[in-house]
Amino acid sequence: MKKLMNFAIGMAILVxxxxxxxxxxxxxxxxxxxxxxxxxxxxxxxxxxxxxVHLQVSLGRFAxxxxxxxIPAILLGMFLGRSPKIWQLIDPIVQxxxxxxxxxxxxxxxxxxxxxxMPAIAIIFIAAFFPVLLSTVAGVKKINPSYLKxxxxxxxxxxxxxYKFIFPAAFPAVVSGLRLALGTAWIFLxxxxxxxxxxxxxxxxxxxxxxxxxxxxxxxxxxxxxxxFLLDRLISLLERWVGKQxxxxx
Amino acid sequence: MLKIAIPMMEVIxxxxxxxxxxxxxxxxxxxxxxxxxGEIVTLFGKSGCGKSTLLNILGGFEKADKGSIxxxxxxxxxxxxxxxxxxxxINLLPWRSVLKNVELGLEGEKLKPKEKWARVMDALKLVGxxxxxxxxxxxxxxxxxxxxxxxxALAIQPDVILMDEPFAALDxxxxxxxxxxxxxxQKKKNTTIVLVTHDIDEAVYLSDRVIIMSSHPGRIQxxxxxxxxxxxxxxxxxxxxxxxKILDEFQLSTELIAPEYNI
Numbered sequence: 267m268k269k270l271m272n273f274a275i276g277m278a279i280l281v282x283x284x285x286x287x288x289x290x291x292x293x294x295x296x297x298x299x300x301x302x303x304x305x306x307x308x309x310x311x312x313x314x315x316x317x318x319v320h321l322q323v324s325l326g327r328f329a330x331x332x333x334x335x336x337i338p339a340i341l342l343g344m345f346l347g348r349s350p351k352i353w354q355l356i357d358p359i360v361q362x363x364x365x366x367x368x369x370x371x372x373x374x375x376x377x378x379x380x381x382x383x384m385p386a387i388a389i390i391f392i393a394a395f396f397p398v399l400l401s402t403v404a405g406v407k408k409i410n411p412s413y414l415k416x417x418x419x420x421x422x423x424x425x426x427x428x429y430k431f432i433f434p435a436a437f438p439a440v441v442s443g444l445r446l447a448l449g450t451a452w453i454f455l456x457x458x459x460x461x462x463x464x465x466x467x468x469x470x471x472x473x474x475x476x477x478x479x480x481x482x483x484x485x486x487x488x489x490x491x492x493x494x495f496l497l498d499r500l501i502s503l504l505e506r507w508v509g510k511q512x513x514x515x516x
Numbered sequence: 517m518l519k520i521a522i523p524m525m526e527v528i529x530x531x532x533x534x535x536x537x538x539x540x541x542x543x544x545x546x547x548x549x550x551x552x553x554g555e556i557v558t559l560f561g562k563s564g565c566g567k568s569t570l571l572n573i574l575g576g577f578e579k580a581d582k583g584s585i586x587x588x589x590x591x592x593x594x595x596x597x598x599x600x601x602x603x604x605x606i607n608l609l610p611w612r613s614v615l616k617n618v619e620l621g622l623e624g625e626k627l628k629p630k631e632k633w634a635r636v637m638d639a640l641k642l643v644g645x646x647x648x649x650x651x652x653x654x655x656x657x658x659x660x661x662x663x664x665x666x667x668x669a670l671a672i673q674p675d676v677i678l679m680d681e682p683f684a685a686l687d688x689x690x691x692x693x694x695x696x697x698x699x700x701x702q703k704k705k706n707t708t709i710v711l712v713t714h715d716i717d718e719a720v721y722l723s724d725r726v727i728i729m730s731s732h733p734g735r736i737q738x739x740x741x742x743x744x745x746x747x748x749x750x751x752x753x754x755x756x757x758x759x760x761k762i763l764d765e766f767q768l769s770t771e772l773i774a775p776e777y778n779i
Contacts, residue, residue, distance in 0.1 A: 412606035415577060419595045420621050420672075430620075434611040512610050512654075 299481035331390025339398035347406025368392035381462030389458035394447040405439025523550035530583035542733035566734025607665035615649040621672040639671035659690035
């Protein structure tokens with residue numbers, strides 16, 4: 267309740283500053299839309315239902331790209347975390363690929379995947395894959411050797427060792443990687459939808475810009491921010507639930 | 517008590533060093549002892565005398581450089597369920613409930629569900645935790661956690677339970693309590709136990725035989741058979757007698773070094 271209150275006050279301050287800038291600077295609507303016109307744009311988007319169409323498309327792409335990245339990254343990370351020699355070979359490759367912004371690949375992505383859903387999904391995939399892979403590998407490498415000794419003693423090996431020991435022991439690290447990836451992937455979703463997509467939140471922004479409707483651009487930005495925030499809350503609930511299961515009080 | 521010709525566990529002339537080259541440190545030299553079925557044998561010595569290493573070798577967790585370890589006449593090459601180790605601190609998987617932690621050792625076994633349940637519950641009753649099945653390790657005290665670990669070891673029904681200072685992290689009341697419990701359970705199941713400790717009271721209270729180790733490199737200095745009847749009173753004169761006898765060994769071990777200065 268108190269958190270909600272703080273959230274509301276923070277937002278009110280932001281809107282006030284925004285309005286104050288317009289009053290003081292005397293900017294025109296075409297340069298910086300006022301909170302009122304953006305509010306109207308938000309209401310229009312909701313009443314028309316247009317925002318929900320875009321939101322649905324965006325979330326669909328996001329889910330597809332994110333899951334396609336997360337699941338293989340976790341599996342691969344578990345394997346690589348257990349094979350230090352192979353990881354020593356793979357690690358430099360990952361370290362070189364990781365700092366490249368996913369959008370940099372966009373010429374190739376458009377060449378290979380054309381337009382439509384795929385470019386955005388591919389970019390989300392690239393954005394989400396590395397954080398999950400790296401934190402899974404780190405989590406597996408850091409597993410307390412005592413757990414492995416117990417497994418050795420109880421003759422638990424191979425596949426059984428993976429799902430009874432390695433996965434649950436590394437799970438907190440995996441979840442924090444998932445959270446990191448969620449944020450990054452959501453940021454790049456918009457970028458992904460700005461190339462070759464005909465729908466989605468990113469497209470909404472590009473399209474509104476092309477028609478010079480800056481109030482719709484800002485409305486789109488607000489929707490993106492709020493959704494990103496909600497997604498993060500959602501995964502932090504998951505994180506806390508995991509922590510509770512493990513007796514770690516976050 | 518049952519006596520069998522082949523000892524349950526045999527350690528013959530075991531040497532062990534860590535590190536290599538100039539930094540090599542010899543931690544065990546010519547360690548030889550045996551453990552009979554149903555016995556509680558304690559490896560006793562100062563920190564760094566190699567007693568934990570010796571226990572790890574016994575369990576197959578580490579390899580001896582020289583010498584051999586035999587379990588029922590068979591060489592020990594890797595850890596197996598017939599020889600379950602209890603560690604000082606981490607024995608339980610925090611993501612599993614008490615019940616699931618105890619079941620862990622039986623999951624690979626081809627047992628009927630009924631039989632499995634009976635074994636698990638039997639073990640949990642022995643340690644007095646049959647009412648905490650759904651609790652998670654972090655909800656339990658250190659002493660209760662060690663009870664769960666003991667229950668898991670019992671459910672597996674191993675030949676030998678190895679304990680590496682299992683009660684060292686507990687306060688003395690809990691420790692006394694668990695030692696008493698351990699003796700009761702051991703008597704009931706005739707479990708063979710090899711224990712590592714640096715707590716002299718624990719050694720005298722629990723053991724049938726105490727194997728005293730000297731340090732640098734770890735050698736077996738003496739074996740003391742504790743003849744006092746169990747359960748033992750910690751305040752009884754006999755208890756004090758064995759306590760002193762062990763303490764004397766350590767004073768002796770310092771005197772052995774002394775001659776160098778006397779010459």
